[in-house]
Amino acid sequence: MSVSMNPRMRIGEGRISGALAIVFGSISFGGVLCFLFPEFLTTPEFRAQYDVEALRRVLAACMFVAFGFALRSLMANQSKQAGLIGGGLTLLALALGGAGVETGEVAGPPVYLSLDYLLLSLIAMALVFVPLELFFPKHTEQTKFHPEWKTDLAYFVIAHLFVQGVAVLSQEPVWALFGGAGFEELRGMVSSLPYVAQVFLAVLIADLFQYGTHRLFHSVPYLWRFHAVHHSTRSMDWLAGSRLHVIDVIATRMMVYLPLYVLGFDQGVLVSYVAIVATHAVMNHTNTRLPYGPLEHLIVSPRIHHWHHSTEERAHNKNYAVHFPWIDKLFGTYYAPRGEWPEAVGLDDAAFPVGYVRQLLYPFRHDPLTEAPKGEVSTR
Numbered sequence: 562m563s564v565s566m567n568p569r570m571r572i573g574e575g576r577i578s579g580a581l582a583i584v585f586g587s588i589s590f591g592g593v594l595c596f597l598f599p600e601f602l603t604t605p606e607f608r609a610q611y612d613v614e615a616l617r618r619v620l621a622a623c624m625f626v627a628f629g630f631a632l633r634s635l636m637a638n639q640s641k642q643a644g645l646i647g648g649g650l651t652l653l654a655l656a657l658g659g660a661g662v663e664t665g666e667v668a669g670p671p672v673y674l675s676l677d678y679l680l681l682s683l684i685a686m687a688l689v690f691v692p693l694e695l696f697f698p699k700h701t702e703q704t705k706f707h708p709e710w711k712t713d714l715a716y717f718v719i720a721h722l723f724v725q726g727v728a729v730l731s732q733e734p735v736w737a738l739f740g741g742a743g744f745e746e747l748r749g750m751v752s753s754l755p756y757v758a759q760v761f762l763a764v765l766i767a768d769l770f771q772y773g774t775h776r777l778f779h780s781v782p783y784l785w786r787f788h789a790v791h792h793s794t795r796s797m798d799w800l801a802g803s804r805l806h807v808i809d810v811i812a813t814r815m816m817v818y819l820p821l822y823v824l825g826f827d828q829g830v831l832v833s834y835v836a837i838v839a840t841h842a843v844m845n846h847t848n849t850r851l852p853y854g855p856l857e858h859l860i861v862s863p864r865i866h867h868w869h870h871s872t873e874e875r876a877h878n879k880n881y882a883v884h885f886p887w888i889d890k891l892f893g894t895y896y897a898p899r900g901e902w903p904e905a906v907g908l909d910d911a912a913f914p915v916g917y918v919r920q921l922l923y924p925f926r927h928d929p930l931t932e933a934p935k936g937e938v939s940t941r
């Protein structure tokens with residue numbers, strides 16, 4: 562079988578089609594499970610909004626694509642494993658009812674997994690960011706299936722599936738303490754603003770609190786242990802931003818929601834903020850070099866955030882903001898020499914483990930500041 566000249570695509574080997582068959586096969590199988598067991602696998606807040614017929618069409622399209630990639634992989638790849646797994650998952654989805662599957666009962670138990678949120682986010686994010694990275698790549702030699710993609714996908718999957726668990730741990734205590742009465746005048750002023758101004762204010766306040774928390778995670782040695790996980794990626798792409806230790810996620814979310822709850826932003830504004838931060842944070846990690854031009858003075862670009870992940874000491878402890886680079890300029894922590902990109906990203910800790918579970922445990926067992934080999938100690 563012929564191998565393309567483009568090493569990023571490696572068309573013809575059938576390995577990429579095998580991986581895609583598994584991804585789309587899993588989405589199809591998971592989608593059918595969501596229809597069958599909505600009370601356990603879907604998010605109550607989202608269920609009310611769904612256009613079920615449109616979702617059935619998405620499911621049918623995913624199954625069709627999965628079968629196509631499975632066939633392609635079986636024909637082109639010497640190892641039949643991936644094609645068989647992808648095809649098998651899709652057949653299973655079909656056997657359970659496929660796109661015409663009956664919808665199960667919703668009794669409303671208190672505990673659920675947000676499989677619907679995971680599958681729809683994966684499809685939506687991949688549709689936007691994969692073409693961006695293919696057509697406007699920064700590192701042209703980096704493939705989607707670099708050595709770290711499975712670790713990052715695990716972070717993406719777990720963060721979405723356990724949205725309820727993270728919200729219970731991070732948002733609910735903050736809501737209980739600061740979501741009630743108090744600051745009535747301030748709340749009145751916020752709610753009297755036009756909707757767009759409220760969203761902008763929410764994003765700005767969140768970014769300021771996120772800036773402070775992020776800076777603490779860099780400067781307090783014990784906290785850095787946990788945040789080092791985020792910096793351990795050596796391959797920046799749209800999935801890499803998901804790599805966050807759960808302690809990092811919960812602490813940051815608590816700090817960000819605190820002012821938003823105190824100021825009484827309504828649910829619609831909070832939903833808009835979550836959509837903006839989710840998209841912008843992913844964008845910041847993408848392997849893309851879009852021409853931002855003067856816009857780079859106003860909003861954080863991938864180039865600015867890639868510097869935050871740089872291995873070079875001159876860039877350490879810089880560019881903490883997610884949205885607005887002028888917050889870093891204001892506090893003297895901005896670093897992104899015009900037009901330049903960092904040579905490499907990641908930690909100097911060669912012993913830093915790969916894989917979700919090992920990275921989950923690593924901060925509790927090891928201190929990257931003292932246990933890294935001499936000369937390879939992170940100074941952030």
Ligand SMILES: [Zn+2]
Binds near residue numbers: 775779792869
């Ligand atoms: Zn950081």
Ligand SMILES: [Zn+2]
Binds near residue numbers: 791802846866869870
């Ligand atoms: Zn980052």
